[in-house]
Amino acid sequence: MNQSPSPPPPGPPQVLVFAASDPSAGAGIQADLLTLASLGCHPLTALTAITVQDTVGIEGVQPVAAELLEQQARTVLEDMPVAAFKVGLLGSVENVLTVAEIVSDYPEAPLVLDPVLASGRGDNLSSEEIISAIREMLLPQTTLLTPNAPEARRLAESDDDAGEPTLDVCAERLIAMGAQYVLITGTHENTPEVVNTLYGSAGVIRRDRWERLPGSYHGSGCTLAAAIAGCLAGGASVEEAVRDAQDYTWQTLKHGFHGGMGQLIPDRFFWAREDGEGDPNNTQSQPDEH
Template identity: 40%
Template sequence: MTGRITGRALTIAGSDPTGGAGIQQDLKTFAALGVWGLSAITAVTVQDTTGVRRWEPIGPELVRAQVDAVMADVGCDAAKTGMLGTIETVDAVARAVTDHVIGPLVVDPVLHAGSGEALSRDDLAGAIRESLLPNAALITPNVPEAATLSGLEIATLDDQKEAAVALAADGPVAVLVTGGHLDGDRVTDVLFVDGELHEIVGRRLDAGDVHGTGCALSAAITAFLARGEKLETAVRGAHDLVADAIARALKLGQGARVLEVRA
């Protein structure tokens, strides 16, 4: 690497025309952390800050071809997945990440938009568990995603911890269940790594609805891993970075605020 570029990170995810989530947010977060951003687009969405209107998947063979092209030329030091949309795309991505040396893989198991609309078809959660999690360094579900993936009801911090341990049985090196959907003055993210549970606690910020927080968090973790940081260090660094961005969230449109991540 030369100049300020300290690593290469690949995002395999959907496109958000507002730039608040998806590959656009991922690439901006990579850049903020001095990491060269690479991308493979899995879906095109029609959305704004108020919600998702519609989306169409990119064919799985074209998704795979994008990953192959990046890896044959530039390569990467870490990668993340976001919106995958269809079982066929999950399978194509799973084969790609096993065929290439991509470095640590962060799986952000996007099933719905923050505004509630479905961003997946069929039993995507089952496909993610079966095909992607065995190859993941980290999975970063929020509470609803963790509940769907694990089949557990999550209403308390103890439930959050139980889900993290349960998901680790599917093969990922570590599990981070973010706690923003649970009530309380504080937000607790639960990290399960090396057989130990860790609580990452922050103050609940009065920022209203904020778009793209999960994308920014998983992208920041991926960028830190691409720079060579240890996993727990990467998670804690990303948590602080995104908390700062939430506190400064911008009101650009008619709906949710958006993040401007700064290192």
């Protein structure tokens, strides 16, 4: 008796990344690919810009034409279901508007926005026009925004500010602009520990403190945002995704390596090189939560 073939097992959750390339694979779309694959997702990509960079710094950025960016994303979205979006460096105002238009057609998919405004060395990567477009077009569609402290201040700055706004005020403003949640990371702050704070419409949701590791890292922000997107794609709540992605990211930094002469590169597959460590979500360290 002939039996009908069994349906194939469900595949991994698919995450579409809008980001720029990084030839060193420390940051950018390559870092997102490594992170999402490590967490059991299938990453899809729409390239926004081509960069010339290494672990020391960025030498050049060439944005992809908005028409080509749209073709990349629309083609894959018509073929493959997406469980989440992750957005990084966009490179031009036209690309901001293009991505905003594309994701508006998929309001059910969570969107994690990593506002890449400068490189780890401090190279400026986003003009005021790009930042304005992000505020107006992308923040209202953002599930979770993941700026570091300088990015949060730059995104939230106001002409009425007499001095530098506090991070709590920045988060309040960014949520008023439309982001559902804001996770401000403290890697750039002068504190003994790295303090990452998750905000919602009612204020602080969780504040996690992590051991500040020595050295600086190329692509830590990309890793965290991509990991959150991967966790959301797998069905986690925002708070669960933020908690688990922080733990994963800290482990990648703890196991970081010198791939070149500049910043350390996070090891996104640290668990594959540790005896008895077969699950990237089963890490040992946990943050102090307040």
